[in-house]
Each structure stands twice: as structure tokens, then as C-alpha cells.
Amino acid sequence: xxxxxxxxxxxxxxxxxxxxxxxxxxxxxxxxxxxxxxxxxxxxxxxxxxxxxxxxxxxxxxxxxxxxxxxxxxxxxxxxxxxxxxxxxxxxxxxxxxxxxxxxxxxxxxxxxxxxxxxxxxxxxxxxxxxxxxxxxxxxxxxxxxxxxxxxxxxxxxxxxxxxxxxxxxxxxxxxxxxxxxxxxxxxxxxxxxxxxxxxxxxxxxxxxxxxxxxxxxxxxxxxxxxxxxxxxxxxxxxxxxxxxxxxxxxxxxxxxxxxxxxxxxxxxxxxxxxxxxxxxxxxxxxxxxxxxxxxxxxxxxxxxxxxxxxxxxxxxxxxxxxxxxxxxxxxxxxxxxxxxxxxx
Amino acid sequence: xxxxxxxxxxxxxxxxxxxxxxxxxxxxxxxxxxxxxxxxxxxxxxxxxxxxxxxxxxxxxxxxxxxxxxxxxxxxxxxxxxxxxxxxxxxxxxxxxxxxxxxxxxxxxxxxxxxxxxxxxxxxxxxxxxxxxxxxxxxxxxxxxxxxxxxxxxxxxxxxxxxxxxxxxxxxxxxxxxxxxxxxxxxxxxxxxxxxxxxxxxxxxxxxxxxxxxxxxxxxxxxxxxxxxxxxxxxxxxxxxxxxxxxxxxxxxxxxxxxxxxxxxxxxxxxxxxxxxxxxxxxxxxxxxxxxxxxxxxxxxxxxxxxxxxxxx
Numbered sequence: 001x002x003x004x005x006x007x008x009x010x011x012x013x014x015x016x017x018x019x020x021x022x023x024x025x026x027x028x029x030x031x032x033x034x035x036x037x038x039x040x041x042x043x044x045x046x047x048x049x050x051x052x053x054x055x056x057x058x059x060x061x062x063x064x065x066x067x068x069x070x071x072x073x074x075x076x077x078x079x080x081x082x083x084x085x086x087x088x089x090x091x092x093x094x095x096x097x098x099x100x101x102x103x104x105x106x107x108x109x110x111x112x113x114x115x116x117x118x119x120x121x122x123x124x125x126x127x128x129x130x131x132x133x134x135x136x137x138x139x140x141x142x143x144x145x146x147x148x149x150x151x152x153x154x155x156x157x158x159x160x161x162x163x164x165x166x167x168x169x170x171x172x173x174x175x176x177x178x179x180x181x182x183x184x185x186x187x188x189x190x191x192x193x194x195x196x197x198x199x200x201x202x203x204x205x206x207x208x209x210x211x212x213x214x215x216x217x218x219x220x221x222x223x224x225x226x227x228x229x230x231x232x233x234x235x236x237x238x239x240x241x242x243x244x245x246x247x248x249x250x251x252x253x254x255x256x257x258x259x260x261x262x263x264x265x266x267x268x269x270x271x272x273x274x275x276x277x278x279x280x281x282x283x284x285x286x287x288x289x290x291x292x293x294x295x296x297x298x299x300x301x302x303x304x305x306x307x308x309x310x311x312x313x314x315x316x317x318x319x320x321x322x323x324x325x326x327x328x329x330x331x332x333x334x335x336x337x338x339x340x341x342x343x344x345x
Numbered sequence: 346x347x348x349x350x351x352x353x354x355x356x357x358x359x360x361x362x363x364x365x366x367x368x369x370x371x372x373x374x375x376x377x378x379x380x381x382x383x384x385x386x387x388x389x390x391x392x393x394x395x396x397x398x399x400x401x402x403x404x405x406x407x408x409x410x411x412x413x414x415x416x417x418x419x420x421x422x423x424x425x426x427x428x429x430x431x432x433x434x435x436x437x438x439x440x441x442x443x444x445x446x447x448x449x450x451x452x453x454x455x456x457x458x459x460x461x462x463x464x465x466x467x468x469x470x471x472x473x474x475x476x477x478x479x480x481x482x483x484x485x486x487x488x489x490x491x492x493x494x495x496x497x498x499x500x501x502x503x504x505x506x507x508x509x510x511x512x513x514x515x516x517x518x519x520x521x522x523x524x525x526x527x528x529x530x531x532x533x534x535x536x537x538x539x540x541x542x543x544x545x546x547x548x549x550x551x552x553x554x555x556x557x558x559x560x561x562x563x564x565x566x567x568x569x570x571x572x573x574x575x576x577x578x579x580x581x582x583x584x585x586x587x588x589x590x591x592x593x594x595x596x597x598x599x600x601x602x603x604x605x606x607x608x609x610x611x612x613x614x615x616x617x618x619x620x621x622x623x624x625x626x627x628x629x630x631x632x633x634x635x636x637x638x639x640x641x642x643x644x645x646x647x648x649x650x651x652x653x654x655x656x657x658x
Contacts, residue, residue, distance in 0.1 A: 073561050106564025113562075118555040123577050123652055136565060168653040184563070 018090040019046040020224045021070070021109070021192050026084035028065050031077060037295045039065045041248040042084070047192060052218060052225035054235035054256065056271070057245035058292050063228045066245075067194045070226075071111050072101050088192070107137055110190035114197040116177035120169040126153075126180045127165035133187040152183040156213060175206035179213065186217055192224045193217075199234055211238050232271055236260065241328070244268045247293050247303035250322065254329040264331035264340050266308045302333070310335060349655075353645050357638050364638075365418075368630045369411050372623050401624075414627070423628040432628045435613065440632065443609035446601065447594040449522075449529030450536070455587055458537045462544020462583075467571070469549060477541065484538035489597075493531045493604040500527060528605040532598060536590050543586055547579040554578070581651050588644030592637030 028040035040062040047053045057063045068074045070086055072093065085092045088109065093101060113119035121129060130152055131145030140148070146165060153161035156179040169177055178198060185193060195214060199207035215238045218225045229235055235242065236256065243253040244267060252265035263269040273286040290307035293299055299306050305315040314334060322332045325340075333339060397403070402410045417424055423432035465477040484492075501514070514524045551557065552575055560574040599611035610629055617625040648655050 071562050073558060102564050102566070104564075106562060111562045113555060113559060115555065119559045121556040121560070121574055121578070122654055125653075132565070133563060136569065170654050 018087065019048050020051075020089065021226075022046045022085075022087040023066060023070065024085040024087065026066060026069060026086065027082050028062070028069050028074070028079060029082060030079050032296075035296055038298070039079075039248055039295060040069070043245070043248070043250055045243050045250065045253065047224035047226055049191065049224055050218070050222040051241070052215075052227060052239050054227045054229060054239035054242045055245060056229060056232060056235070056242055058230055060247075060292050060295065061245040062248040063245045064196055067111065067196055067226065067228055070192075070194060071109065072105055073111075106133065106190075107188045108190055109192040109194070110185040110188070112178075112181050112185050112193070112195040112198050115201045116174070116181040117169060117201075119181060120177060122169060125166045125168055126172070129169075130180065130184045130187060133184060137188060148187070149183075152187055153180070155186075156180070156183045156217075158183075174202050175209065178202060178206075178210055182210075182213065182217070186221070186223075189221060190223060192226065194226045194228070196228045197230070198227075200229075200231070207234060214238065232275055244271070247298065248295065249303065249332065250330075251304065251332045252330065253322075254325075258329060262340055264325055264329065264336045265304075265333045266310050266339055267304050269339060270307075270309075310339070349649055350646060353642060357642055360638055361634065362415075364634045365415070365627075365631050366411055368634070369414060369627055370407060372626050372630075373407060373410070375621070418631065423631075424624040426622050426624055432624050435617075435625055436610070436628070436632075439608060439610045439613050442607055443595055443598050443602070443611055445525055446529055446532060446598055446607060446609060447591060449525040450533035450594050451587065451591055453530050453533040454536045454540055454590065457533075458540030459544050459583060461537075461541040463548060463576075465541065465545040466548035466552070474545075477545075481538035481541045484534050487534075489531060489534065489600050490604075492534055493528075493601060496527060496531055497604060524607075528601050528607060531604070532594055532601040536594065540583065540586055540590075544579070544583055547582045548575060551575045551579040577651065581648065584647050584651065585644055588640045588647070589637075591640040592633065595633055595636060 023043055023045050026040055026043045027038070030037040030039055039060075043062065043066050045053060045055070055063045055066070065074070065079075069079075069081060070093075074081075081094060084094070086094055088104060093104065096104075120126070127146050127149045130149035131140075131142070134140040134145040134148050135142065150161045150165050153165060158164060158176055158179050164172075169180070172180065178201075182198075193214075198214065199210050202210060211234060214225065214227075217223070225238075227235055227239055239256045241253065241255050242259050243250050244259075244265065245251065246267050252259065252263065252268045254264065259268060260272065263272055267288070270286070270288040274288060276285055288307055289309075293303055293306070299316075301314070301316045301318050302308070302320050305311050308315065312335065318334065320332045320334045322330045323336055324330050325336060331339070402413050405413075414424070423436070425431050426435070461477050461481075465474045468474045504510075514527070552571075554575075556578075557570060557575050560570045565574070595610075597611075598607075598609055599615050601607070602609040602611040603615070610633075614626065614629045616622075617629070
């Protein structure tokens with residue numbers, strides 16, 4: 001599994017300049033009764049201040065596990081990180097003490113979760129949960145914390161924030177709950193915000209509003225944003241660059257418009273082709289055949305080969321490295337040139 | 346909140362009526378003539394028996410007798426025994442003994458059960474957890490009849506013999522609170538085991554919840570994540586069990602009271618069933634049912650305090 005190009009930071013935008021957050025050759029595995037599950041196999045990506053990175057992939061691709069490793073909220077054991085670095089402003093957080101780590105968590109790197117109903121504590125008011133950030137981390141009084149909570153609820157545009165601050169999560173709609181989650185995460189002006197499928201549990205119209213809100217907050221505060229999703233449609237307007245993950249690895253990374261226009265990996269191409277489009281109404285929708293691989297029993301060679309419509313013989317035997325296409329693009333496909341040209345078939 | 350309380354109080358009325366009627370019917374459906382039981386082998390004077398039957402409405406249909414009984418209960422009168430003794434005189438002092446015993450047991454249960462359960466959950470899969478599970482299994486498997494006598498002998502008699510100090514009195518109630526320690530623990534043992542396991546499961550489930558992960562991601566200290574975010578949510582099943590268990594403990598006090606010779610209601614109930622003192626039996630069980638319903642009411646109200654989702658439904 002040696003992959004030379006991964007060890008240099010392929011996503012570093014500014015060479016020689018340390019990015020805000022850099023995940024570098026990260027490996028995460030879970031020890032289970034059935035054996036060791038390698039959930040993340042050498043993932044590298046970077047985010048700069050004011051930049052947004054979309055991490056795209058199916059369930060089990062390792063995108064959420066990577067995020068949890070950044071936050072330091074993986075359950076260890078069963079999880080362990082045998083290799084890799086997660087550098088925040090140049091410091092490898094994996095080498096920090098628990099104490100130092102908890103000073104970053106929530107305050108400088110914050111996270112939003114998928115299902116706000118289960119991610120918010122049902123027995124405390126939303127005001128209590130937001131103001132907890134100020135009370136615990138900033139030593140504020142209850143009253144001042146509540147004032148801050150109302151301000152934040154205003155900022156994420158919850159109507160009648162002052163009246164609703166003492167309501168409980170179950171009294172809000174799905175979209176409003178996610179706004180509360182966002183308010184809580186940006187409470188202490190974090191430098192990096194990780195949003196793990198923030199719109200998956202929401203209606204389409206509400207999805208757009210939440211994405212808009214995230215983009216706006218990011219512009220205002222110049223945060224680095226990591227947007228984890230399995231929905232290509234969601235990220236187009238918000239993300240600057242995309243990293244596509246498959247079976248614990250990044251298979252393609254590119255500026256968002258390049259990837260949309262000319263995908264360089266058969267998997268990205270498959271994902272794009274499976275988005276329903278109005279101008280193709282009446283035609284059968286494309287679907288990637290087969291299922292994501294079992295992480296306990298990974299296919300040989302390229303992990304995508306059993307599902308790849310362009311498979312060649314060496315795909316079954318040779319693991320493709322992350323080929324550098326340009327300074328900002330990379331693809332882990334032996335035939336990325338042909339995929340780019342559309343000459344492979 | 347106010348409407349919730351009123352609704353819960355109103356719901357208690359049909360439950361009380363239903364249970365008391367059932368008890369009444371079952372006790373009086375027992376075969377044999379209670380008046381004959383009173384006289385033993387001797388012949389009962391028919392005139393005297395007829396007078397008693399008239400006095401206790403024994404010739405009326407069951408439902409009518411239940412009506413009379415309810416009327417008396419509402420006015421605070423538990424009736425008289427066939428011997429002519431007021432039932433309330435028989436109760437005197439006995440409910441207090443059983444109540445003190447049950448409360449002692451409940452306190453033991455809450456402290457030890459919750460404590461062991463939390464410890465096991467936090468040390469999940471390690472030797473502490475396995476040890477606690479093994480101990481609870483032992484506690485459930487050994488009947489009170491055995492554990493009671495063993496503890497009485499070891500902690501009561503032998504300990505006093507070897508140290509000369511009477512740590513745990515083995516019989517009677519003349520030593521105040523200390524008299525209740527050993528019997529209270531014996532009575533609580535099975536419940537401690539159940540509560541330990543319940544607490545363990547409940548906390549382990551809560552620890553896996555998304556909102557606990559959120560609290561960690563917010564950078565909250567571990568103590569706070571456990572003590573505020575997780576514990577508050579896992580308290581709900583524990584409170585239910587404790588509340589419902591007060592009734593079970595009071596009913597289960599019969600054996601413990603006998604072992605430790607405590608003059609409580611359990612002993613009285615056993616005696617009265619034996620002697621066919623129906624008014625006493627029905628009276629005791631009615632009071633027990635009342636306590637049970639009250640305890641459940643308190644649990645339901647505590648629910649509303651602990652879980653806002655119930656409060657606003």
C-alpha cells in the first residue's frame with residue numbers, strides 16, 4: 001500500500017506555507033471481533049482560512065471517520081490511528097495531551113452533526129445548550145451566557161429568538177434545530193468548522209437555506225469549512241474544492257468546477273452521471289453498479305475495480321497512486337487521462 | 346405542567362377503585378366460612394352467627410358489601426374485625442415499622458444500585474464490570490430466606506461475638522435506625538442487583554447517544570459530559586424502577602420482618618390471612634395499593650421534571 005505521492009501534501013495550496021488545517025497520510029482502523037477494519041487509508045487534505053472543502057463519498061467511505069479524528073472524538077479503542085498527522089496551524093494535534101486537545105475542541109475547531117434532533121440533548125433548553133459554551137469555556141454567568149445565546153440565535157436567523165431561547169429541541173422544526181446546532185458550533189468563533197452531512201435530514205428547500213447560511217457565516221468570519229456530504233448537488237455553490245473518497249482513500253481531488261466539468265476518476269464521473277437532470281427527463285437515470293466494498297475484505301488493486309465500467313487488467317493487481325494532474329488536481333486512477341478526455345470506454 | 350398533574354391524579358381514581366374491588370372480591374371468594382374459622386373446632390351459636398352476618402353484611406351480594414366498604418374507607422374507617430377490634434387499632438404502629446424498613450431498603454437500593462451500575466458502565470468490559478455483574482447475579486439467585494439468615498448470623502451474631510460491639514441488631518426495633526440497617530439491606534438485595542444492571546445498561550446506552558458525542562465535540566470536560574449530559578438522561582428508567590419498587594419492597598417485607606422479628610405490617614398480613622381476618626387483610630392491602638399508586642404518581646411527576654418531552658405532550 002505504499003503510495004509515494006500521498007506523503008507530499010498534494011492538496012497544499014501554498015507550497016512551503018503551512019495551511020490552517022492539514023490532514024496528512026491519516027490512517028484510522030477499528031479493532032473488531034471480525035478483524036481490523038481499515039476505515040481510513042492514507043487520507044490527506046488541507047483547508048485554509050476562508051476556504052471550503054467538500055468531502056464527498058458514500059457511507060463507509062471514511063469521510064466521517066476522518067472528521068471525527070480531526071475533532072478527536074473517536075472512541076479509542078476500538079479505533080486507533082497507527083499512522084498520519086493532523087496539523088492545526090502547524091502543530092500535530094495527535095501528539096498533543098488530552099488537556100491541550102480539549103482546548104482546541106469546540107473552541108477553535110467545531111463540528112455540526114447530521115441529525116440535529118438526536119445531536120441536541122433532549123432534556124436541556126436550547127439556550128442552556130448554546131450558553132454552555134460561554135459558561136464552561138469563557139466562565140460567563142448564566143445571564144450573560146443566555147444573552148449571548150439569544151444573539152447567536154438571531155445571527156442564524158431563528159425568528160423570535162428571545163422568546164424561544166427557553167424552548168427545548170423537540171419544540172423546533174428540523175431546519176430550526178439545525179440552525180441551533182450551527183449557532184452552538186460558531187459560538188466561540190472557531191477557525192475551522194466541520195459540517196458532517198448538515199442537510200441530509202432536511203427537506204430540499206430547507207437544505208438550500210442551511211447551505212446558504214453556512215456559506216454566509218463562513219464569509220463573515222473567514223473560517224475554514226469542511227463540508228462532508230454524499231450529495232453532489234448540495235456542494236456546488238458553497239465549496240471551493242472537492243475531495244472524493246472511496247473505501248477509505250481519496251480517489252480524486254479538484255477545484256469544484258473542474259470536477260463538475262471534467263471528472264478525472266470513474267467514480268466521480270459515476271457520481272456526476274447519477275444526478276437527476278431536468279434536460280434528461282424521461283431517460284433512465286445512471287447508477288453505479290454494485291455496492292461499496294466490505295472494509296474487512298478489500299478488493300485487490302484499485303478498490304473501485306469491481307464496479308468500474310472502464311476496468312483494465314492492471315486495475316485488478318496494481319493499487320493506483322494519487323496521480324498529480326496539475327498543482328490543484330489529483331486522481332487515483334491509472335487511466336485518468338482517458339477518463340478526462342472521455343476516450344476510455 | 347398543571348394539566349399533566351391533574352390528569353395523572355384523575356387517572357389514579359379508576360385504578361384505585363379497580364384494585365380495591367379485586368382484592369375485596371378475592372379475599373371474600375376464599376372458600377370456608379370466616380365465622381367458623383374464628384371459632385375453630387367448636388360449634389358456632391346460630392343466633393350469634395346470624396347477628397355477626399347481619400353486622401358485617403355477609404348475606405348481601407358482593408357488590409353491595411364492596412359499596413359499604415368503600416363508604417367506610419372514604420370516611421377513614423377501616424371497619425372492625427370479627428372479634429370486634431377496630432382494624433385501625435391493629436394497624437397502629439405497624440405501618441410505620443414496615444415503612445421505615447422499606448425506606449431504609451430503598452435508600453440502600455438507590456445508593457448501592459446506582460453507584461455500582463454507574464461504576465460498571467464506566468468500566469465496561471473490564472474486570473470491575475465483570476465482577477459487579479457476577480455479584481448481582483449472586484444477589485438475584487440467593488433467596489431472601491437464605492441471605493437473611495446468613496447475614497443475620499455473620500454480621501449480627503458472629504460480629505458481635507468477635508468484637509463485642511453490637512453493630513447490627515438482629516431482632517426487634519428497640520435500637521432505632523440501627524435496627525433497620527441489616528433487615529433493610531436484606532430486603533433490598535434483589536432490588537439492588539436489578540437496579541445495578543438497569544443503571545449499567547441505561548448509562549451505557551446514553552453514552553452512545555449522539556448528544557453525548559455533541560457534548561464531547563463542544564469540548565466539555567469528561568466529568569461534565571457524564572454528570573450533566575449523560576446522567577440526566579439515563580435517570581429516567583432508574584427513577585421508574587425505584588418508584589415502582591417501593592410497593593414491591595413493602596409487599597416483600599413479610600419474610601424479612603419474620604426473620605428479624607420486626608412488628609410490621611407484613612407479619613400482621615400473614616397472620617390475618619391465616620386467621621381469615623378478612624377486614625384486616627383487605628384493609629392492609631388497600632393501604633399498600635394506595636402507597637403503590639402514590640409512589641407511581643410521584644414517579645410520573647418526576648418524569649415530567651426530568652424529561653421536558655413528557656411535560657409538553
